[in-house]
Amino acid sequence: MANQDFFTSELFKELVDDLKEEERFTATYRVEAIDFTEAKERARAIASEQTVECPDSLIAGTWIAERVLGHVEDIKKASDGVYYAVISYLPEAVESDFTEFLNMLFGNVSLLPGIRLMSFELPEAMESTFQGPKYGQYGLRERCGVPRGPILMSAVKPLGRSAKELAQMAGDLALGGCPIIKDDHSLYDQRWAPFDERVSAMADAVREANEKTGGSSLYVANCTGDGLRFLERAYRAEELGAGGIMAAPGLVGFSMVKTLAEADDFHLPIFLHPCFSGGFVLHEDTGISPYCYYGQLGRLSGADAVIFTSFGGRFAHSENDCALIAESLSVRMNYIKPAFPVPSGGMKWELFPRMCRVYGGNAVFLVGGALQTQGPDLAANTRFFMEKLHEAYAQLK
Amino acid sequence: MANQDFFTSELFKELVDDLKEEERFTATYRVEAIDFTEAKERARAIASEQTVECPDSLIAGTWIAERVLGHVEDIKKASDGVYYAVISYLPEAVESDFTEFLNMLFGNVSLLPGIRLMSFELPEAMESTFQGPKYGQYGLRERCGVPRGPILMSAVKPLGRSAKELAQMAGDLALGGCPIIKDDHSLYDQRWAPFDERVSAMADAVREANEKTGGSSLYVANCTGDGLRFLERAYRAEELGAGGIMAAPGLVGFSMVKTLAEADDFHLPIFLHPCFSGGFVLHEDTGISPYCYYGQLGRLSGADAVIFTSFGGRFAHSENDCALIAESLSVRMNYIKPAFPVPSGGMKWELFPRMCRVYGGNAVFLVGGALQTQGPDLAANTRFFMEKLHEAYAQLK
Numbered sequence: 001m002a003n004q005d006f007f008t009s010e011l012f013k014e015l016v017d018d019l020k021e022e023e024r025f026t027a028t029y030r031v032e033a034i035d036f037t038e039a040k041e042r043a044r045a046i047a048s049e050q051t052v053e054c055p056d057s058l059i060a061g062t063w064i065a066e067r068v069l070g071h072v073e074d075i076k077k078a079s080d081g082v083y084y085a086v087i088s089y090l091p092e093a094v095e096s097d098f099t100e101f102l103n104m105l106f107g108n109v110s111l112l113p114g115i116r117l118m119s120f121e122l123p124e125a126m127e128s129t130f131q132g133p134k135y136g137q138y139g140l141r142e143r144c145g146v147p148r149g150p151i152l153m154s155a156v157k158p159l160g161r162s163a164k165e166l167a168q169m170a171g172d173l174a175l176g177g178c179p180i181i182k183d184d185h186s187l188y189d190q191r192w193a194p195f196d197e198r199v200s201a202m203a204d205a206v207r208e209a210n211e212k213t214g215g216s217s218l219y220v221a222n223c224t225g226d227g228l229r230f231l232e233r234a235y236r237a238e239e240l241g242a243g244g245i246m247a248a249p250g251l252v253g254f255s256m257v258k259t260l261a262e263a264d265d266f267h268l269p270i271f272l273h274p275c276f277s278g279g280f281v282l283h284e285d286t287g288i289s290p291y292c293y294y295g296q297l298g299r300l301s302g303a304d305a306v307i308f309t310s311f312g313g314r315f316a317h318s319e320n321d322c323a324l325i326a327e328s329l330s331v332r333m334n335y336i337k338p339a340f341p342v343p344s345g346g347m348k349w350e351l352f353p354r355m356c357r358v359y360g361g362n363a364v365f366l367v368g369g370a371l372q373t374q375g376p377d378l379a380a381n382t383r384f385f386m387e388k389l390h391e392a393y394a395q396l397k
Numbered sequence: 398m399a400n401q402d403f404f405t406s407e408l409f410k411e412l413v414d415d416l417k418e419e420e421r422f423t424a425t426y427r428v429e430a431i432d433f434t435e436a437k438e439r440a441r442a443i444a445s446e447q448t449v450e451c452p453d454s455l456i457a458g459t460w461i462a463e464r465v466l467g468h469v470e471d472i473k474k475a476s477d478g479v480y481y482a483v484i485s486y487l488p489e490a491v492e493s494d495f496t497e498f499l500n501m502l503f504g505n506v507s508l509l510p511g512i513r514l515m516s517f518e519l520p521e522a523m524e525s526t527f528q529g530p531k532y533g534q535y536g537l538r539e540r541c542g543v544p545r546g547p548i549l550m551s552a553v554k555p556l557g558r559s560a561k562e563l564a565q566m567a568g569d570l571a572l573g574g575c576p577i578i579k580d581d582h583s584l585y586d587q588r589w590a591p592f593d594e595r596v597s598a599m600a601d602a603v604r605e606a607n608e609k610t611g612g613s614s615l616y617v618a619n620c621t622g623d624g625l626r627f628l629e630r631a632y633r634a635e636e637l638g639a640g641g642i643m644a645a646p647g648l649v650g651f652s653m654v655k656t657l658a659e660a661d662d663f664h665l666p667i668f669l670h671p672c673f674s675g676g677f678v679l680h681e682d683t684g685i686s687p688y689c690y691y692g693q694l695g696r697l698s699g700a701d702a703v704i705f706t707s708f709g710g711r712f713a714h715s716e717n718d719c720a721l722i723a724e725s726l727s728v729r730m731n732y733i734k735p736a737f738p739v740p741s742g743g744m745k746w747e748l749f750p751r752m753c754r755v756y757g758g759n760a761v762f763l764v765g766g767a768l769q770t771q772g773p774d775l776a777a778n779t780r781f782f783m784e785k786l787h788e789a790y791a792q793l794k
Contacts, residue, residue, distance in 0.1 A: 053555060054766045093587060107582065111706050112675070158455065191489060224496050227653045227655065231625075251499055255648070256650065259625060275500055276499055276507055277507065278508035279507055
């Protein structure tokens, strides 16, 4: 899924190092083709499909053919039948629209078999169009009071519980010292736990626990919602005392996340949830690499932390995929702040040593069900998991 | 890609016929499993993952286990290693959020290999939550003045041309009698053709042509944009005289489309574009069937017409896939209006007879490049394509 050969290739290193100075942005695609000639044809087809989408004869000899049409910059053979094609695009064709940026990177060619978006590189000028995370790793550490090392996060669940029951759980997690506590991603505005009631009860419970412990646990409210409701819920969550919000870009769209991240009057860190993204990442021959989808796009859309399904759990990403996601969230990207990788999806304390080795200290470890079923007392379970995390991280150093 | 065996199976017929009377909504998944026992286990895992997402012990004996947890209603073997699992969910868990509906249908399990969402069925009560298209096939026919038979549609392109050049093309297409004329999906708000300037020039050119011909060609403005910009552009397009708007749900999200479709003060038909959707539909073992993604979800989100990449062109859907998309847009769905299928992506007049046989008379045929390169005079090209379309449809009857 991560197409490992690409991320260890010379081509990838060159792209990352050399293209910052260019005027155009580039996208690198994995292209299946029987030989170099076909790979070249397919690369040219991508360059046209993603920009002018018309027969060459319509634009022959114009500035459109020269500048708007994608340029095939490089094609490298990866293995038999597999090539990497680097194509550059004109930033002015995107202006400030993130949706158009996504559209140019992978809009129509997402529908062609044997083409996968591996990564992109932006010229410095464009990185000012996309501001990235408002808080990033450093800001989030400050807010949840964990100056170094991996950060424990847990989820309050399940769907069906009342606001009061959920708040009780959030309070207990905070009493146990859990630095970040989020809603399950299915908690919306259900009649048995309406949004306002849920979020205010949870925020209050976490604040009260913090007052008792002297801690600074954050409550992250799930704000995914239809259209404008997403923004309304995010602002409302801030008013009600939440310490962060969560949204699924697969459902609300990356551009809605960017809209919120860039709003001057919104002051909470943003966590992304990976639901409804699977179509893009599961197959290695189509879709988008996890490096690009969760890492590059998540960070560029303004997320401070990106949840993804880690190796070791119920889902399918390999250790290598996961390491690449973490890398892309913190690698140098001009002045765009690094964001936290949040491995999740069936994590348990027995995995902490391996997770520490793969993710290092700059990550948030999200543990849901395993923490809740460790014993009858959630606060005690949290203390146990915190201890296990400290042990695992201490062994690393 | 369409997993044809499913849509011709007894199971599918039963689902469509029988489940309207139920209280719960159902989703049917294609599940890969080595035997029936594993299929059952995987179905149970889906039912949990999509709802409570927690160990069974946390909810044993509660109403949550009884009602909120998905019910595995049926499992049928399709072929060796492949099963269809029908799972039912509680409508109250979704309330009126389309994002939560999508999330429950396919949020987390989108990330599991070997699971594909094939279709869903709603109880009658839920169809009132989702209003569907405002105009649908009948309303759109009225607006573009084509009372029966397939409707020709063309696109103005390429990216890079000025508003004036694009408007000239739109005017010529309308002079030739093209009933529906859309922007290329890459036309946003670029400095050489800013949104307002482009849309007003195009709308004016089409209106003037209509005055000359006595026709009622519609201009459909691409309004895809970041966050609130999408809605702003759609309302602005109406003000500036556009006859419809286009958006890509892969970029703005289905719920944003629904928000617009349900707005009482917005009065234009909505066309969906398939860019950035490929990840979901290309593989037959994961993602979402084209029947469900373009057909059911497109229509339920409120689209009046859904563009998809047809057989016969540059893209990959089979004739059978395409017929299924068209079917799902017009099949009985309680009182939700039928929407138009819009086959596209490299169509040409030579394909019209075959397209007529597959799509019948209730479809919009979108032809871009082929029409533009047929000869030097766009109006004449349009007349030629209109004639070819009439011929093809006449032969069908």
